[in-house]
Structure formats: C-alpha cells, structure tokens
Amino acid sequence: xxxxxxxxILVGLVLGFTITGLIxxxxxxxxxxxxxxxxVTPTVTQTVKKTEKANQIFLNIKEPKNESIISQEKLTIxxxxxxxxTVVLVWEEGENILVADKDGNFQTEITLxxxxxxxEISAYDEDGNQANEILTITYSTAxx
Amino acid sequence: xxxxxILFIFFALLILPKTTSAIEGTVSGEKIDTLREEIKKKxxxxxxxxxxxxxxxxxxxxxxEKTEVSLKLKTKDKIRTTTxxxxxxxxxxxRQKINFENLEIxxxxxxxxxxxxxxxxxxxxxVVLPEKKRSEPPEIIFGTxxxxxxxxxxxxxxxxxxxxxxxxxxxxxxxxxxxxxxGKVEKINYKNLxxxxxxxxxxxxxxxxxxxxxxxxxxLLSPSPTPTLAPEE
Numbered sequence: 001x002x003x004x005x006x007x008x009i010l011v012g013l014v015l016g017f018t019i020t021g022l023i024x025x026x027x028x029x030x031x032x033x034x035x036x037x038x039x040v041t042p043t044v045t046q047t048v049k050k051t052e053k054a055n056q057i058f059l060n061i062k063e064p065k066n067e068s069i070i071s072q073e074k075l076t077i078x079x080x081x082x083x084x085x086t087v088v089l090v091w092e093e094g095e096n097i098l099v100a101d102k103d104g105n106f107q108t109e110i111t112l113x114x115x116x117x118x119x120e121i122s123a124y125d126e127d128g129n130q131a132n133e134i135l136t137i138t139y140s141t142a143x144x
Numbered sequence: 145x146x147x148x149x150i151l152f153i154f155f156a157l158l159i160l161p162k163t164t165s166a167i168e169g170t171v172s173g174e175k176i177d178t179l180r181e182e183i184k185k186k187x188x189x190x191x192x193x194x195x196x197x198x199x200x201x202x203x204x205x206x207x208x209e210k211t212e213v214s215l216k217l218k219t220k221d222k223i224r225t226t227t228x229x230x231x232x233x234x235x236x237x238x239r240q241k242i243n244f245e246n247l248e249i250x251x252x253x254x255x256x257x258x259x260x261x262x263x264x265x266x267x268x269x270x271v272v273l274p275e276k277k278r279s280e281p282p283e284i285i286f287g288t289x290x291x292x293x294x295x296x297x298x299x300x301x302x303x304x305x306x307x308x309x310x311x312x313x314x315x316x317x318x319x320x321x322x323x324x325x326x327g328k329v330e331k332i333n334y335k336n337l338x339x340x341x342x343x344x345x346x347x348x349x350x351x352x353x354x355x356x357x358x359x360x361x362x363x364l365l366s367p368s369p370t371p372t373l374a375p376e377e
C-alpha cells in the first residue's frame with residue numbers, strides 16, 4: 001500500500017513538473033518572440049499632405065520660432081515655400097539667396113550677432129509675387 | 145485510497161503549473177513596473193526640458209509703462225506685458241549690473257524669460273540696449289533692368305513690384321552677382337547683365353543720395369542672352 005502511494009505521488013510529481021516545464025517553456029518562447037514580432041509589425045505613419053493653392057506664393061518658417069533665444073552663434077533656418085521659388089535672406093551681418101527644392105523646402109545657416117538679430121526672409125515666384133517673414137532672434141549665452 | 149491518490153495527482157497537476165507561472169508572473173510584472181516607472185520619469189524630465197526651451201522667449205521692445213512688478217513693452221507688432229521675476233538679472237547699456245529701479249521709460253530692452261499661459265512673459269533677464277543710430281535696413285526689390293551703363297557698373301531698375309520708382313543701382317567689388325540656372329544659383333559677372341532682364345536685388349541706400357542705391361546682391365532670373373554670330377558679309 002505504501003509502495004502504491006509513493007509511486008502515485010512520484011508519478012503525480014513527475015507529471016506535474018513535466019507539464020509545468022512545458023507551459024513555462026512555451027510562455028518564455030512567447031515573451032522572447034514578442035519584441036521581434038513588434039519589430040516586424042509595420043508602423044503606420046500618417047503622412048499629412050499639404051494642400052497648397054497652385055502657384056500662389058507662400059512662406060512658412062519651420063525653424064526657428066520667432067522671438068527664440070539661441071545660445072549658439074550659428075543658426076539654421078528651415079522653411080517651406082512654393083516649389084522652385086527664390087528665397088532671399090537679409091540679416092545684420094549678411095545676405096543669402098537660395099532656391100527652394102522640388103518639395104518647396106529650403107535650409108541655410110547664418111551667423112548671429114550678440115543680442116538682437118532681425119532676419120528678413122522673402123520668397124519670390126517667377127512673376128515677382130512675394131511672401132515675407134521677419135524673425136527677431138536673440139543670441140545670448142546667459143543662463144537663467 | 146485510490147480515490148485519495150487520484151485526487152492528489154489531480155491537485156498536483158492543477159496547482160503546480162499555476163504556482164510557478166504565478167511566481168514568474170509577479171517577478172516579471174514587478175520588473176516591468178520598475179522599468180515603466182523609470183521610462184516615465186525620463187520621458188517626463190525630457191518633456192519638461194523641451195517644454196521650457198519652447199517657452200523661452202526674447203522680446204525686443206521699448207519700455208512704455210513701468211510698475212513695481214511689470215513692464216509694458218512696445219514690440220514690433222503690439223504692446224505686451226512682461227512680469228518681473230524675483231531673481232531677475234538686469235544688465236545696463238554698458239553691460240553693467242543695474243537694478244529694476246534704474247530702468248526708464250523709453251529705453252529699448254531685450255526681455256528674456258518664459259512665456260506664461262496668459263501669453264505674458266516672466267522675465268528672468270533684461271538687457272538694456274545701447275542707443276545706437278540704426279542704419280537703414282536693406283531693401284529687397286524685384287524688377288527689370290531698364291538700362292545698363294557700359295562705362296561704370298550702374299543699372300537703372302524698374303518698374304518693380306515694390307512700386308513704380310526707378311532705382312539707380314551702383315555695383316562695386318562687394319556686390320554679389322548670381323544667376324538662376326536649372327534650379328541652381330551660379331556666380332556671374334556684370335557683363336552678363338542686360339536690359340530687360342528680370343532680377344531680384346538687395347539694395348542699401350547710398351549715404352549721399354536718397355534715390356541711388358548700392359547693390360549688395362543681385363540675382364538674375366531670366367537667362368543671359370546667348371551671343372549670336374553676325375552674318376558674314
């Protein structure tokens with residue numbers, strides 16, 4: 001009788017551990033495969049299409065924001081206008097002329113002077129129609 | 145007895161897997177929670193920095209009104225209010241430290257600080273700008289070359305989109321001359337400029353005469369006329 005009982009306990013234990021082991025292995029496999037599955041899952045990117053009125057000149061300065069405080073001498077100006085428009089930048093220390101790319105984007109770097117910097121940006125289409133923006137940027141390294 | 149054995153086996157099968165997975169679940173759950181908290185903390189810190197950077201503003205304007213705790217500034221487009229923070233730093237026109245009491249109506253300043261939800265600026269630093277005679281800002285014009293001097297580098301430009309005024313434009317060695325070709329900007333010479341061509345120019349009024357301008361930059365928009373061979377006689 002004792003033998004039977006011991007055998008039953010042993011069988012139970014073996015069975016229990018085997019099944020536990022199987023479940024644990026399965027779960028582990030699942031959890032390790034999750035990140036790679038996540039990587040494979042395609043991310044949905046929303047592309048916002050801008051609806052621009054054809055041939056109407058516009059000027060949108062993406063960077064920097066007007067009245068920003070900049071702590072570096074070099075400043076990158078990024079913007080968007082009509083495709084192939086001519087962009088003229090005039091500031092305290094110089095001037096620059098650019099052509100917007102096939103998407104209407106333009107980008108340039110200028111050197112700031114300490115304190116107040118006024119930057120005039122004008123975009124022209126081929127008929128001379130113009131869009132204009134003036135940025136006032138403060139160049140200061142002071143910490144506050 | 146058999147019943148007992150069967151019951152035991154049944155419980156062993158039923159309880160053991162659940163216990164182990166429960167233990168495992170709590171451990172991984174705790175780890176995930178700690179990680180989540182750490183990530184949340186870092187994201188919040190980063191967001192805070194970005195937000196404060198985005199709210200950092202510098203207003204340039206003239207002091208119109210002054211109270212004990214605020215200034216009314218006439219900036220380029222409107223009159224705005226800036227409040228004074230407790231530990232404000234104020235720098236005078238000669239870069240010396242001054243007190244709030246030293247600020248006067250009519251002074252031009254840069255107020256630096258953080259934009260508040262009510263769109264007022266909480267100033268942390270004020271810099272009084274020195275009274276300097278501001279030079280005339282450059283003028284950007286779009287126009288057509290009416291006439292071109294052969295002797296000197298002088299152009300008559302007009303009419304333009306900026307009005308009907310004709311501009312007498314003087315070029316010198318500092319003038320940058322460019323042409324637009326195939327979406328690119330290339331350097332050109334004075335000889336490439338011809339009458340009836342469209343241009344964009346950045347001009348500065350000359351000191352001597354209000355109607356003449358120095359060209360800082362000229363961009364030729366219409367292509368240069370291609371030289372044609374004279375027919376042989």
